[in-house]
Amino acid sequence: MSGTTQIVVVGGGLSGIMAAITASRPGAEVILIDEQEQMGGWQRTSIQKIDNPPDVLEGYRGYDSTSYGRRVLEQSSIDCRNRSVVWGLFEDRTIAVHGPEGAYQLRPDKIILATGSTEIVWPFAGWTLPGVMTARAARAFMHLHYVLPGRRVAVIGRGADADQLQADLEAAGASVVSRFQTPDGVEAGGDGAVEWISVEGEREAVDAVVLALGSLPDPELARHAMADLEYSAANGCHVPIRNAHMQTSVEGVYVVGDAGGCVTAAEAAAQGYVAGFAATDSDELATAMSALADAVQARGPHIDVGDAARIPDEVQVDREEQVIAACIRDAIQSGAVSVNDVKRKTRAGMGASQGRDTEYVIARMIRVQTGITLDQLVPMTARPPARLVALADLAQMAAAVD
Numbered sequence: 001m002s003g004t005t006q007i008v009v010v011g012g013g014l015s016g017i018m019a020a021i022t023a024s025r026p027g028a029e030v031i032l033i034d035e036q037e038q039m040g041g042w043q044r045t046s047i048q049k050i051d052n053p054p055d056v057l058e059g060y061r062g063y064d065s066t067s068y069g070r071r072v073l074e075q076s077s078i079d080c081r082n083r084s085v086v087w088g089l090f091e092d093r094t095i096a097v098h099g100p101e102g103a104y105q106l107r108p109d110k111i112i113l114a115t116g117s118t119e120i121v122w123p124f125a126g127w128t129l130p131g132v133m134t135a136r137a138a139r140a141f142m143h144l145h146y147v148l149p150g151r152r153v154a155v156i157g158r159g160a161d162a163d164q165l166q167a168d169l170e171a172a173g174a175s176v177v178s179r180f181q182t183p184d185g186v187e188a189g190g191d192g193a194v195e196w197i198s199v200e201g202e203r204e205a206v207d208a209v210v211l212a213l214g215s216l217p218d219p220e221l222a223r224h225a226m227a228d229l230e231y232s233a234a235n236g237c238h239v240p241i242r243n244a245h246m247q248t249s250v251e252g253v254y255v256v257g258d259a260g261g262c263v264t265a266a267e268a269a270a271q272g273y274v275a276g277f278a279a280t281d282s283d284e285l286a287t288a289m290s291a292l293a294d295a296v297q298a299r300g301p302h303i304d305v306g307d308a309a310r311i312p313d314e315v316q317v318d319r320e321e322q323v324i325a326a327c328i329r330d331a332i333q334s335g336a337v338s339v340n341d342v343k344r345k346t347r348a349g350m351g352a353s354q355g356r357d358t359e360y361v362i363a364r365m366i367r368v369q370t371g372i373t374l375d376q377l378v379p380m381t382a383r384p385p386a387r388l389v390a391l392a393d394l395a396q397m398a399a400a401v402d
Ligand SMILES: Cc1cc2nc3c(=O)[nH]c(=O)nc-3n(C[C@H](O)[C@H](O)[C@H](O)COP(=O)(O)OP(=O)(O)OC[C@H]3O[C@@H](n4cnc5c(N)ncnc54)[C@H](O)[C@@H]3O)c2cc1C
Pocket: 010, 011, 012, 013, 014, 015, 016, 033, 034, 035, 036, 040, 041, 042, 043, 048, 049, 050, 051, 084, 085, 086, 087, 114, 115, 116, 117, 135, 161, 214, 215, 256, 257, 258, 259, 262, 263, 264, 265, 266, 268, 386, 387
């Protein structure tokens, strides 16, 4: 296919859709890969109007914007691959994919990572019970499957996102009977599923507890590619360093949207616009950069969602590997000074989520015990697989490569 630039966009949220559409022009072959049933990403579950949107999305609610995006994709030449995970990004821009057609590799000229964000979870007594869920899970229940996550619900979280979630739950018919600003001191209990929640003794009957604690960027694939990272005070974690065109320190690898640092829907889309044009060396890049400058919104520093010193010793911090807080504290006491050290000593972070659910908490536990600040802390090493993949599928791929 000489003369054709192959571009793979990973993640079909607003930023990935926008990147794929803008990159899709004569001379470019674009593949858009997303693990969900449909393209649209997180906005598929949002009933809010998009603030400060690009003109084409003016007045649209989140789910409308994703329907619009899917209609544009259908009319394009973009090769859209849903139910497909990218589980590794290796040297020379080699991408490992697993989808309905099995496991395979791609080696495009350019890669745009639009993998979005992951929700913050924070351990408290009873948080592993069925019925305790994150805000996105609750929104998926309500707005994708039309099911109430619970009738008597407790919400944990502060700020506009948590307020909005509470309003969404109440509009759908649930009663929000308890609201806690942080998980500190919260205890949930029940026989096989959550039945009550309390802070300092007073129990309230509930059948669901929703954590609305915000999100963290998910640049895991950029970390596989060994892209340089920097600490972001606005996100409270490390993010890939990017130039004005959204390119990372790795030539030909771009990061857009929440994956590079959580932003508004409009800014995520505008970053996709820039990367799509930059990857194809388009004359329209200057226009895209000016649209991005208009969409940028200043953000204050990240505020920790909980106090790591108050996580009870017996509570699991890593529920996949069943590692309790006391075990992590012992590891730090005996010399662990990074999340990687804690992982090696305790297995915390070795489960299916590859540390996405635990790095935030363990970093703060290290800071409490050692005084090492978050910007000084070495970020956790990310290794494939980024998503679960069966050994049989890997064997099939290895045979195909041979
Ligand atoms: C609680 C909350 C409230 C918000 N409220 C607002 C608001 O009111 N106004 C506003 O403007 N913005 C809001 N935002 C922000 C806005 O929703 C996001 O900025 C925007 O949706 C991000 O789009 P994205 O394309 O970067 O990521 P996403 O929409 O998260 O899409 C990423 C996609 O990539 C897929 N993916 C990830 N990894 C892989 C992989 N390895 N292989 C295959 N697929 C993968 C994911 O499944 C997902 O489909 C809110 C965000 C949150 C979390």
